[in-house]
Amino acid sequence: MNIGDAxxxxxxxxxxxxxxxDIGLLKPGRSENGYRDYSMSDVHRLKFLQRSxxxxxxxxxxxxxxxxxxxxxxxxxxxxxxxxxxxxxIDRKIAELESLRETLRHLVHNCxxxxxxxxxxxxxxxxxxxxxxxxxxxxxxxxxxSKH
Amino acid sequence: MNIGDAxxxxxxxxxxxxxxxDIGLLKPGRSENGYRDYSMSDVHRLKFLQRSxxxxxxxxxxxxxxxxxxxxxxxxxxxxxxxxxxxxxIDRKIAELESLRETLRHLVHNCxxxxxxxxxxxxxxxxxxxxxxxxxxxxxxxxxxSKH
DNA sequence: CTTGACCTTCCAGTTGCTGGAAGCCCTAGG
DNA sequence: CCTAGGGCTTCCAGCAACTGGAAGGTCAAG
Numbered sequence: 001m002n003i004g005d006a007x008x009x010x011x012x013x014x015x016x017x018x019x020x021x022d023i024g025l026l027k028p029g030r031s032e033n034g035y036r037d038y039s040m041s042d043v044h045r046l047k048f049l050q051r052s053x054x055x056x057x058x059x060x061x062x063x064x065x066x067x068x069x070x071x072x073x074x075x076x077x078x079x080x081x082x083x084x085x086x087x088x089x090i091d092r093k094i095a096e097l098e099s100l101r102e103t104l105r106h107l108v109h110n111c112x113x114x115x116x117x118x119x120x121x122x123x124x125x126x127x128x129x130x131x132x133x134x135x136x137x138x139x140x141x142x143x144x145x146s147k148h
Numbered sequence: 149m150n151i152g153d154a155x156x157x158x159x160x161x162x163x164x165x166x167x168x169x170d171i172g173l174l175k176p177g178r179s180e181n182g183y184r185d186y187s188m189s190d191v192h193r194l195k196f197l198q199r200s201x202x203x204x205x206x207x208x209x210x211x212x213x214x215x216x217x218x219x220x221x222x223x224x225x226x227x228x229x230x231x232x233x234x235x236x237x238i239d240r241k242i243a244e245l246e247s248l249r250e251t252l253r254h255l256v257h258n259c260x261x262x263x264x265x266x267x268x269x270x271x272x273x274x275x276x277x278x279x280x281x282x283x284x285x286x287x288x289x290x291x292x293x294s295k296h
Numbered sequence: 297c298t299t300g301a302c303c304t305t306c307c308a309g310t311t312g313c314t315g316g317a318a319g320c321c322c323t324a325g326g
Numbered sequence: 327c328c329t330a331g332g333g334c335t336t337c338c339a340g341c342a343a344c345t346g347g348a349a350g351g352t353c354a355a356g
Binding site for chain 1: 159192195196199200203204213216217219220221222223224225227228229231232234235238239241242245246248249251252253255256259260261262263264265266267269270272273274275281282
Binding site: 150151166182 | 301302303304305
């Protein structure tokens with residue numbers, strides 16, 4: 001089938017499917033006219049990708065999962081390990097976002113939000129004139145808000 | 149002061165500071181030797197950026213906040229509006245991640261994780277052979293896991 | 297005088313796509 | 327037979343927000 005059909009069946013835009021091919025996640029055949037030709041197993045692979053991506057796995061993790069999926073001698077522990085790492089990451093992200101939310105909620109709560117110019121949000125962002133100290137413990141732990 | 153000092157005081161890597169200049173967030177002076185020369189107010193601006201970025205505001209939002217910060221005729225409602233939008237976004241992201249976490253947790257829980265090849269995680273990712281349906285309602289609502 | 301730390305610029309890469317241009321293929325309608 | 331349209335192809339560029347590295351200038355200490 002053509003890429004349009006594959007796209008509909010896999011719930012992935014055609015552009016994304018071509019991109020996945022580019023980075024070596026699948027290699028569909030070609031029809032005589034040069035069009036990509038997707039088999040049911042290609043579509044299956046695409047669906048697998050769509051599901052695992054939507055669960056928050058990175059493309060590289062999806063690649064690993066796919067290769068485990070295709071490996072009949074795999075050990076389920078390998079898969080579980082990947083999923084557990086991902087789970088821990090998600091936990092970390094949630095905690096980070098929650099702390100962000102509390103700070104921001106506090107700021108928003110304290111801002112009267114009217115036509116007057118004084119604003120505790122800006123005051124907080126501007127900060128007290130203390131020395132630097134750069135947030136947490138060591139400075140090597142640069143973790144920007146989130147990086148999906 | 150040189151960029152190294154400004155970097156230490158603002159808790160931002162020098163590269164990032166130069167980048168912020170590139171995109172027009174500040175314009176420090178230059179010493180005779182061509183080195184950038186940061187005033188205390190530049191550093192203040194950088195700290196402001198560091199804080200607002202770490203609170204999850206995008207660079208464009210930071211730009212707005214900075215301009216509001218510099219505008220003595222601003223209305224605090226404008227600032228509050230930006231913060232509230234951001235707060236809603238954070239809420240949404242948290243909810244999304246929590247739902248992801250539940251799904252993944254469930255999968256991990258059901259995988260025995262040993263040397264045998266059978267794995268419910270992969271089974272789930274592979275999916276039942278039902279028709280497409282692409283998740284939610286209309287297909288235009290493409291919202292990949294998260295995009296910070 | 298040399299070494300090393302610091303600064304400069306510019307270019308490229310990251311992640312995961314997405315948009316667009318230029319051009320071929322195929323089918324249906326007039 | 328010609329044309330219009332839709333779908334397909336390739337390639338190139340760009341998004342956010344940096345980060346890394348190369349090639350080279352500057353400066354203070356030994």
